[in-house]
Amino acid sequence: MTWFDVPDPFDERAGAMPVKLVVCGGFGAGKTTFVGAISEIVPITTEAPITEVSIEVDVGVVATKVATTVALDFGRISLDSGLVLYLFGTPGQARFRFAWDDVTRGAIGAVILVDSRRLHDAFPSVDFCEARNIPFVIAVNRFEGSLQHELDAVREALVLDAVIPVLDVDARSRADAKSTLIALVRHALLSSE
């Protein structure tokens, strides 16, 4: 049987209700890794080789990254019968920012992934979510096992409201991704009161 063959049309997902969370963050912050850690499908991603312009922009600690996401990438988590949670990564680089409104429309919240070595990369995502009243949590990705900034320092640097959760995560960890999403939905519930 190929992927294209016709399965049971009475699959319970015929009445499937989609819900969406978005994963934002700077270039190289680990968005695709985070989505892949918890998605039930291999994240569907288009990766294109880094361009010369990007190489100039991305000198420094993440210069070793050789490819970046230039198309939508997303994963899927089937929850209880009929609920399908989609996780969409927002395109990382500034030149793809036109796509953010389209991707985030209707999202119940956002995870903003932060590379603790490049905190300032998170500013556009924080500004974007605040301007559109999208509930968000900050997930500080532990690169190479060490968190270079204390979480309180991250909160201070990003000028975050005290109610906004700031979490320490390993973007490769399913358990961390799960607890981050739970924190986000709880925060979205609180924000809606």
Added chain:
Amino acid sequence: MSPRDREPARGHDAPGRVRPYALVRGRTRTSRTDVTPVESIVVTTPLGSSATVALEPGDILRLCEMPYSVAEVSALLHLPIGVVRVLVADLEGDGHVRINLPAARQADGSVDRVLLERVLAGLEAL
């Protein structure tokens, strides 16, 4: 490996393919008043299953015998999301597919708390 994880049967570089927006005669808008969100789920109706539809709309009908989001349809069939939006709106107009729209957050920013509670419970059960 589930069928969903496999590569599509053909690529976007296959010879003989027409430019994607030619499929929709250059349209990027449809009769739908709002743009279909990327996570909207497309399901082929019994009418669509029995219809004889050629080319990409037919591919969408066969794919969406299993429910897929607009984004998944785009990725699996190698069609731009804007093209998929137009094609599925046309198919919906013909009664060939149903489109399940997301309901958690309305345009006015209000959220469905019952649905959020369900999402939370579902995540905790993972």
